[in-house]
Amino acid sequence: MAKEQILKISEAVAAKFGDQVLGTQEHAGDLIVLVDRSVIHDVLKYLKTEHHFIYLSDIVAADRFTEEDRFEVIYNLISLRDQLRFFVKTRCPEIDPKLPTVTDIWHGANWNEREAYDMFGIEFENHPDPRRIFLPEDFKYHPLRKEFPLIGVPGSLELPNTNPDIE
Amino acid sequence: MSSEDISTKLKTKFQHEHQLAYYKSLENKHTTVEFDDDPLSTRMILNMGPQHPATHGVLRVLTELNGERIIRNKLDIGYLHRGVEKIAENKTYQEFMPYTDRMDYLSPYSNNVALCTAVEKIAGIEVPDRAQYIRMIGCELARISSHLLWLGTMVMDAGAISFFIWTFRERERLYDVFDEFAGHRFTVSHSRIGGVASDLTPAALEKIRAFVSEFPNEIRDWKKLLNRNRIFIDRNKDVGSITYEEAIALGMSGANIRATGIAYDIRKFEPYLKYDEMDFEVPTRLEGDNLARYFVRMEEMSESIKIIEQCLAKMEKGPIRVDDAKKAYPSKDEVYYSMEGLIHDFMMTDTGVCPPPGVESYHAVEAPKGELGYYIQSDGTGHPWRLKVNSPSFSNLQGLEVILDGQMLADTVVVIGGIDPVMGEADK
Numbered sequence: 001m002a003k004e005q006i007l008k009i010s011e012a013v014a015a016k017f018g019d020q021v022l023g024t025q026e027h028a029g030d031l032i033v034l035v036d037r038s039v040i041h042d043v044l045k046y047l048k049t050e051h052h053f054i055y056l057s058d059i060v061a062a063d064r065f066t067e068e069d070r071f072e073v074i075y076n077l078i079s080l081r082d083q084l085r086f087f088v089k090t091r092c093p094e095i096d097p098k099l100p101t102v103t104d105i106w107h108g109a110n111w112n113e114r115e116a117y118d119m120f121g122i123e124f125e126n127h128p129d130p131r132r133i134f135l136p137e138d139f140k141y142h143p144l145r146k147e148f149p150l151i152g153v154p155g156s157l158e159l160p161n162t163n164p165d166i167e
Numbered sequence: 168m169s170s171e172d173i174s175t176k177l178k179t180k181f182q183h184e185h186q187l188a189y190y191k192s193l194e195n196k197h198t199t200v201e202f203d204d205d206p207l208s209t210r211m212i213l214n215m216g217p218q219h220p221a222t223h224g225v226l227r228v229l230t231e232l233n234g235e236r237i238i239r240n241k242l243d244i245g246y247l248h249r250g251v252e253k254i255a256e257n258k259t260y261q262e263f264m265p266y267t268d269r270m271d272y273l274s275p276y277s278n279n280v281a282l283c284t285a286v287e288k289i290a291g292i293e294v295p296d297r298a299q300y301i302r303m304i305g306c307e308l309a310r311i312s313s314h315l316l317w318l319g320t321m322v323m324d325a326g327a328i329s330f331f332i333w334t335f336r337e338r339e340r341l342y343d344v345f346d347e348f349a350g351h352r353f354t355v356s357h358s359r360i361g362g363v364a365s366d367l368t369p370a371a372l373e374k375i376r377a378f379v380s381e382f383p384n385e386i387r388d389w390k391k392l393l394n395r396n397r398i399f400i401d402r403n404k405d406v407g408s409i410t411y412e413e414a415i416a417l418g419m420s421g422a423n424i425r426a427t428g429i430a431y432d433i434r435k436f437e438p439y440l441k442y443d444e445m446d447f448e449v450p451t452r453l454e455g456d457n458l459a460r461y462f463v464r465m466e467e468m469s470e471s472i473k474i475i476e477q478c479l480a481k482m483e484k485g486p487i488r489v490d491d492a493k494k495a496y497p498s499k500d501e502v503y504y505s506m507e508g509l510i511h512d513f514m515m516t517d518t519g520v521c522p523p524p525g526v527e528s529y530h531a532v533e534a535p536k537g538e539l540g541y542y543i544q545s546d547g548t549g550h551p552w553r554l555k556v557n558s559p560s561f562s563n564l565q566g567l568e569v570i571l572d573g574q575m576l577a578d579t580v581v582v583i584g585g586i587d588p589v590m591g592e593a594d595k
Contacts, residue, residue: 025526025527027289027523027526027527027528028288028289028291028526028528029528030527030528030529032527054415054416055415055418055431056418057418057420057531057538057540057557058418058540058542058555058557060542060553060555060557061555062544062552062553062555063553074527074542076529076540076542076557080415080429080431083436083437085437085529087529106416106418107413107416107417107569108416108417108418108419108562108565109418110565111561111562111564111565115561119252129192129195129196131188131189131192132185132245133244133245134244134245134248134594134595135245135248136182136184136185136245137182137184137185137187137188138182138183138184138185143250143253144250144252144253148253150253150254150257158181158182159181160180160181161180161181
């Protein structure tokens with residue numbers, strides 16, 4: 001039942017946005033619709049207004065470590081009315097990784113987008129508060145990128161003096 | 168106060184850029200709070216945390232005050248950031264599980280189950296019935312344990328010290344139950360991919376039964392003390408209110424969204440384990456204030472007791488782990504007395520469960536704080552390519568930033584207590 005509804009919605013998205021919908025993938029009951037980044041804002045707005053996905057559960061960013069379209073961002077949407085969960089995915093290149101912000105659609109996207117920026121360096125255009133969220137502004141790396149070493153970069157994070165006697 | 172002021176006045180000892188950006192973001196925050204000008208015209212910027220006993224960990228709140236009222240505020244999180252998502256990419260799925268204990272450290276069992284169910288979903292592993300019931304019992308006990316801590320500290324933040332000791336006495340009993348049941352008091356790591364580590368012993372069953380039969384009396388006594396308590400109600404009613412529209416727009420979850428009237432509970436929304444067979448209610452309130460959150464959580468504890476009773480009644484004897492060497496650890500009997508068992512045990516530790524390459528899926532459970540989900544991308548090896556934790560405290564704290572605007576400063580600690588964030592989880 002729920003699965004049919006999800007299929008119907010993904011077909012509706014494909015019919016409305018045509019070539020900009022690049023494909024779908026499915027595993028273990030989760031259907032993910034891949035769309036071009038030029039229409040991602042419109043797709044999400046359409047899903048919210050026409051299909052009642054009023055609740056944004058999460059935004060997942062990931063590093064694919066490929067030549068083109070290196071980063072991807074997955075929006076995890078929920079329709080409380082129809083008890084549905086829907087995933088929309090979009091990709092952006094390594095150089096100049098920019099996506100439109102969705103804070104104007106869901107206010108709750110604010111911190112999730114800041115997290116994606118902090119961890120991967122994906123910039124969200126017109127974001128109201130584009131700062132890092134976990135790490136301090138003085139830190140110059142994006143730690144969840146695959147090239148960032150697990151051990152960290154020595155000296156990259158300024159720490160307070162542990163000896164209170166020395167000023 | 169203009170921004171030049173901030174940059175000249177701010178005397179930081181380290182991480183100057185961060186402090187500057189943080190203070191500037193407070194100034195730039197759009198506020199809708201209307202206020203009468205304070206007769207003393209005392210507008211000040213007050214920093215609270217990250218080391219403050221009432222912020223439940225290392226939460227930092229920067230507030231701009233007009234007299235005693237908060238005009239606007241900004242939260243700063245990340246002081247407990249350990250990079251668990253990066254660690255996860257370098258561990259096998261099973262190796263990563265003990266790290267989840269340390270995320271929401273008030274309810275380790277639900278975190279273990281959240282990870283294991285997510286891995287089982289992406290790898291297509293069916294878990295035996297008995298293991299599912301044991302997991303449910305563990306999850307509900309963890310929910311009670313987490314809510315007990317919330318209750319004790321929230322009431323303490325509101326001014327009653329003795330209550331904290333009563334809830335902690337019950338928590339201590341729960342630790343004893345977990346000790347018998349999972350082998351550890353606190354960070355249990357009891358769940359395994361494909362099942363659970365050990366079966367319930369008769370002694371553990373007896374302890375759970377004793378707890379289930381006696382705990383409702385405690386709840387009754389606490390309700391008698393608090394539900395009609397003038398001081399408690401005055402301190403919590405209409406404090407930290409949020410409307411349901413705002414709560415949905417901000418993506419709040421758990422008891423915080425249910426206190427605004429939205430019956431959003433993953434156990435009903437997309438049932439996992441055996442929750443679809445259980446008879447329980449999702450308590451909601453309409454007010455959306457701190458008192459509503461109190462009532463919701465109190466009722467949730469009673470519902471948890473109901474679920475545990477049903478699990479104990481429905482549980483039948485059977486295997487506790489899936490009997491497939493490619494999907495779960497073999498039992499210790501096999502490991503010690505057969506060569507294949509030993510090889511399988513070694514392979515599970517070395518490589519672990521390998522989901523198909525190039526797939527991704529998401530699975531969420533209803534943790535005590537709200538929707539706890541794991542988004543996993545697999546590259547076909549035993550390590551996740553990307554593992555994203557959707558933590559409820561993170562979403563709830565974002566709501567706190569909105570709730571606190573317009574509140575009295577003295578209510579800050581009560582509201583933080585009512586929201587019930589755990590920084591270990593929010594900071595990842």
